[in-house]
Amino acid sequence: MKKAVILDASTVTDGDVSLEPLTSLCDTAVYDLTRPDEVAERVGGAEAVLTNKCLISADVFKKCPGLKFVGLFATGYNNVDIGAAAQRGAVVSNVPGYSTDSVAQHTFALILHHYSSVAKYSEYTASGQWCYSTLFTHFGAPLFELSGKTIGIVGYGAIGKAVAKIALAFNMRVAVCTRTPPKDTRGIELMPLERLLSVSDIVTLHCPLTPATEKLINEKTLSLMMPSAILINTSRGGTVDEYALRKALDDGKIAGFGADVLTVEPMSKDCPLLGARNYCITPHIAWAPLETRIRLIGMVRENLSAYLAGSPINNVVKQ
Secondary structure, three states: OOEEEEOOHHHOOOOOOOOHHHHOOOEEEEOOOOOHHHHHHHHOOOOEEEEOOOOEOHHHHHHOOOOOEEEEOOOOOOOEOHHHHHHHOOEEEOOOOOOHHHHHHHHHHHHHHHHHOHHHHHHHHHOOHHHHOOOOOOOOOOOOOOOOOEEEEEOOOHHHHHHHHHHHHOOOEEEEEOOOOOOOOOOEEEOOHHHHHHHOOEEEEOOOOOOOOOOOEOHHHHOOOOOOOEEEEOOOHHHEOHHHHHHHHHOOOOOEEEEOOOOOOOOOOOOOOOOOOOEEEOOOOOOOOHHHHHHHHHHHHHHHHHHHOOOOOOEOOOO
């Protein structure tokens, strides 16, 4: 049986999702977490490595000449030196599209956090204050309807399309800024970024982090947004200039911010957004519902099985 190593199992399961679909395919060593200086030693003579975020560098390929397959618990593959993999004839298989529905769902959870103020009203009732109200209701936090509002979607891949579908169900106007215009534009309006920012009640980011999108949201672009607008980011933290955003929030230039990603993760103690006005940040969990992680492990199994059968799939290395 071929040897395999899982380097950071704790990033995909805390025991609630079984790794047996993977460990049954190979003689597999499983590590909860692996430090950068431990990667090469733990991969050793294994032919296959499975990882979420561990860096598989050129040095790792050099020290582990038997390594021929890198299976990722992720869609992104920036933690693997693809050039080195190509030189070694190795396969690097990612998992596209596994979290589309969960990220779209979380996007609206962040939107509704602002629009429905559920957390604030739950805190009000949990504190016992409702027991002493002279009214049957309470108007302590703002409430808004999504119907009729404009949502601006930046990036229109699978997740952007899923967000648009949900927005249309809420009877929203959908504006889209995308590098590759879709063939089907029913229900959406295509527009350049500057116009999208100026007309949107909600701006939500679903673009990859590239040199062109790094700090796409900055002092200049934030100044185009309406003071009543909110910004949502479930793409990558680096698409937002966090210092400029903090200033915009504190100065009331925009009404709120919701995110599942930051430039530095885990959040650093000096993160500029800590303590900002009207923000909600979750710890990179939009991809992590139980069903999503079960699907993820199933798709990683398919990638590993295909490699072992001699017919790799989802290989991001151009051979």
